[in-house]
Amino acid sequence: MNQQPGTSGLIFNEPLLWDKSRDGRCAMSLPKSDVERAPLDANLTGDAPKLPQLSELDVVRHYTRLSQWNFGVDSGMYPLGSCTMKYNPKTNEVQAARKGFADAHPLAGDEFSQGSLKLMYNLEQYLAQITGFNAVTLQPAAGAHGELAGMLMIHAFHAKNGKQRSKILIPDTAHGTNPASAALCGYDSINIKSGKNGILEPSAVAAIMDEDTAGIMVTNPNTLGLFEANIKEIAEIVHSKGGLVYGDGANMNAIMGIVKPGDIGIDVLHLNLHKTFSTPHGGGGPGSGPVAVGKTLEPFLPIPRIVKELDSYKLVTDFPDTMGRIHTFYGHFGIMVRAYAYILSMGAKGLTDASKLAVLNANYVKESLKGTLNLPYDLPCMHECVFNDEFQKEYHITTMDMAKRLLDYGFHPPTVYFPLVVDGAFMVEPTETESKEDIDQFIDAVKAIAREAKEDPEKLRKAPLLTKVTRLDEVAAARKPCLRG
Numbered sequence: 001m002n003q004q005p006g007t008s009g010l011i012f013n014e015p016l017l018w019d020k021s022r023d024g025r026c027a028m029s030l031p032k033s034d035v036e037r038a039p040l041d042a043n044l045t046g047d048a049p050k051l052p053q054l055s056e057l058d059v060v061r062h063y064t065r066l067s068q069w070n071f072g073v074d075s076g077m078y079p080l081g082s083c084t085m086k087y088n089p090k091t092n093e094v095q096a097a098r099k100g101f102a103d104a105h106p107l108a109g110d111e112f113s114q115g116s117l118k119l120m121y122n123l124e125q126y127l128a129q130i131t132g133f134n135a136v137t138l139q140p141a142a143g144a145h146g147e148l149a150g151m152l153m154i155h156a157f158h159a160k161n162g163k164q165r166s167k168i169l170i171p172d173t174a175h176g177t178n179p180a181s182a183a184l185c186g187y188d189s190i191n192i193k194s195g196k197n198g199i200l201e202p203s204a205v206a207a208i209m210d211e212d213t214a215g216i217m218v219t220n221p222n223t224l225g226l227f228e229a230n231i232k233e234i235a236e237i238v239h240s241k242g243g244l245v246y247g248d249g250a251n252m253n254a255i256m257g258i259v260k261p262g263d264i265g266i267d268v269l270h271l272n273l274h275k276t277f278s279t280p281h282g283g284g285g286p287g288s289g290p291v292a293v294g295k296t297l298e299p300f301l302p303i304p305r306i307v308k309e310l311d312s313y314k315l316v317t318d319f320p321d322t323m324g325r326i327h328t329f330y331g332h333f334g335i336m337v338r339a340y341a342y343i344l345s346m347g348a349k350g351l352t353d354a355s356k357l358a359v360l361n362a363n364y365v366k367e368s369l370k371g372t373l374n375l376p377y378d379l380p381c382m383h384e385c386v387f388n389d390e391f392q393k394e395y396h397i398t399t400m401d402m403a404k405r406l407l408d409y410g411f412h413p414p415t416v417y418f419p420l421v422v423d424g425a426f427m428v429e430p431t432e433t434e435s436k437e438d439i440d441q442f443i444d445a446v447k448a449i450a451r452e453a454k455e456d457p458e459k460l461r462k463a464p465l466l467t468k469v470t471r472l473d474e475v476a477a478a479r480k481p482c483l484r485g
C-alpha cells in the first residue's frame with residue numbers, strides 16, 4: 001500500500017491563552033512614556049479586564065497550533081459527497097481581496113459602484129448562459145435560500161394566475177432542504193419514490209400530478225449521483241397540469257457545459273457558487289445561491305435587479321410582479337467576485353473539462369471500491385457515488401466505524417448516512433481537483449479499512465485512534481452540548 005498522509009506526530013497540545021498567561025508578560029516593548037499620568041474618567045475605572053498576558057511567540061504558536069488541528073481542502077482530500085469540496089484556486093481569493101472590491105460599500109449608490117455592478121451583471125449573464133436560462137438573480141445567500149426564492153417565485157406565479165395550489169412533489173432522492181423550502185412557502189410536500197434504478201419514473205409523477213400541485217422539485221443529478229434521465233418527460237407531465245419544475249442545481253459540478261437545465265424543461269434552478277464555482281466553504285458560510293429562471297418566471301424575480309442601459313448599470317426595483325426582496329442589498333458580493341474570476345480563468349472549455357474530470361474521478365472511485373463496499377445502485381454515476389456497509393454487517397462494522405477510521409489514515413470522511421434512500425450510505429465525491437495519486441491513496445485506505453473490518457473489528461469500533469480526541473460520544477454531544485468551552 002502507498003504511504004498514507006495521516007500521522008500522529010508533532011501535533012501539539014495547546015492550553016487556553018488564559019492558562020498560558022503570565023503576569024507582566026507582553027508582546028511588545030514600548031519606550032517609557034514621557035507623558036504625565038492622568039486619571040481616567042470615573043465611568044471607566046474599576047477592574048481592568050483580565051486579558052491574557054503573553055509574548056508574541058506565545059500568541060503565534062498558539063494560533064499556528066490551533067490552525068494545524070483543523071482540516072481543509074488545503075490539507076488533504078475532502079471527499080464529502082453532496083458538497084463539492086474542491087480546491088479553489090488562490091487567484092480567486094486575490095481578486096476578491098482587491099481594494100476596489102473589498103472596500104466597495106453597498107450604500108455608495110449606483111453611480112459610484114459601476115465596476116461592481118458590471119461584474120455582477122456579467123456574472124448573471126455567464127450563469128444564464130451556463131444554465132440555459134433567460135435571467136439570474138445573485139441575491140440568495142445559500143442553496144437553501146435560493147430554493148426559498150425559487151419557491152416564492154412559483155408561489156407568486158400561481159397567485160398571479162388567480163389560483164394558489166397547495167402541494168409540491170418531491171422525490172425521495174431530493175436534498176433535505178427541498179421539502180423544508182417548500183414548507184416555508186406553505187406547500188405540503190408529497191414524496192415520490194424513485195424507480196429501481198434510482199431515478200424518477202414518469203409514470204410515478206403522472207399518477208399524482210394534479211391541478212392542486214404547484215410543481216415538482218427535482219435535484220439533478222440527484223443525491224444518488226445519478227442523472228434524472230426522464231426529466232424532459234416529467235417536465236411535460238407537470239406543465240400539462242399547469243405546474244412548474246424547480247431544479248436543484250447544487251450538483252451542477254457534474255454537468256457544466258454538458259447539459260443546460262433550461263433546455264430540459266426546468267423553469268427555475270439554483271446554483272451553489274460555494275460548491276460549483278470555487279468559493280471555499282465548510283464551517284457554515286458565507287455562501288451564494290443564485291437563481292436562474294426561464295421566461296415564465298422572469299417577471300417574478302426578486303428586486304432589485306441589475307439593468308444595463310447603454311454603458312451604465314443600475315439597480316432597479318420597478319418590477320410589478322416581483323416576489324419582493326430576499327436579501328439586504330444584493331447578496332454576498334465577495335463570493336460573486338470569486339465565481340467571476342473562476343469562470344473567466346477557466347473559460348467554457350475549462351468548465352466543461354472540470355465536469356468531465358469530476359465524473360471520471362467519481363466513476364474511478366466507484367469501480368475501484370466496488371466489491372470492497374456494497375454499491376446499491378451499480379450504474380455509471382455523475383460526480384459522486386454512494387456505497388453502504390452491507391458487506392461489513394457480518395463483522396458488525398458500520399459506515400460510522402469506517403468513516404472514523406479514515407481519520408487515522410489522514411482523510412476527511414465522506415458523507416455518511418445520506419442520502420436517506422440508502423441504508424448506511426457512504427457517499428464519496430472526489431471532485432475534479434484531486435490527482436490520481438491522491439484518489440488512489442484514498443481507495444487504498446478504504447480497502448485497508450475493509451480488511452481491518454474482517455481482521456480486527458474491535459479496533460475499528462474504537463477508531464479514530466490517532467487523532468487528538470478519539471471516538472466521541474455523539475449522542476451526548478447532541479443531547480447535552482457544552483456551550484461554555
Ligand SMILES: *Cc1c(COP(=O)(O)O)cnc(C)c1O
Nearest residue numbers: 082142143144175177219248250
Ligand atoms: C448543498 C445542497 C443544498 C443546500 O445548499 P446550501 O448552500 O448548503 O444551503 C441543496 N441541494 C443539494 C442537492 C445540495 O447538495
